[in-house]
Amino acid sequence: LQDNQLTATIPTELGALSSLHDLWLNRNQLIGTIPTELGALPLLEDLSLDSNQLTGTIPTELGVLSSLQVLRLNDNQLIQTIPTELGTLSLLEELYLFNNNLSGSMPQEACNLRTTNGGLLSSLDADCKSEV
Template structure:
């Protein structure tokens, strides 16, 4: 149910075949040299709880995670992701999310007010992006942040 491939020198794209294992609960491929986009087939992983893809060379938009009510921790920091935060922070999405690292990417736009719905969030790191607009007051609803 868990795949740990972090801290190696893997290159190329994330293989689509990984997403055939529908019972997968953890995928860790951080600190490699992976490139390309995060495949949309990630939506097949309905039991995924932990996704670690940080410190690679992944590009493209933040994936849409409306497939999983189980997802708790997401780390896709230190890549070249673009676009805005709406796909991951859409209202009513990811009710168990408590850890989100998207720092050191190329994300733009504003922080959506729906951030306030993620009341279980204990860590939110959006440093070093191209975010703009006003800081939403809804961040004050995240009382578990450490």
């Protein structure tokens, strides 16, 4: 459903689609917040919500998406800090959060994904503290 000029909120009912692997709602005109119910998608590998008009915070519930490999939330209007729970996404390969209104720094837990378990996280545009 990407690139369809959709102008609505993301339905919370999507969280009931337990077999969903990819959710591409990017490059639309979606508004509102990211539903916490998306954290109930155990097989989700790619969550692309970039280039919309989403507001609010990044739900901590996304940190339980154990199959997630790609998380694109860039180019929205998200606020506050990046949840440390994203650092538990051990299969994450790509993380895009730029062009939002986020504050604070990238949690060290997320930065550590570049080196933990073979360092699968290859796309992370953030200032991370050097390993000591």
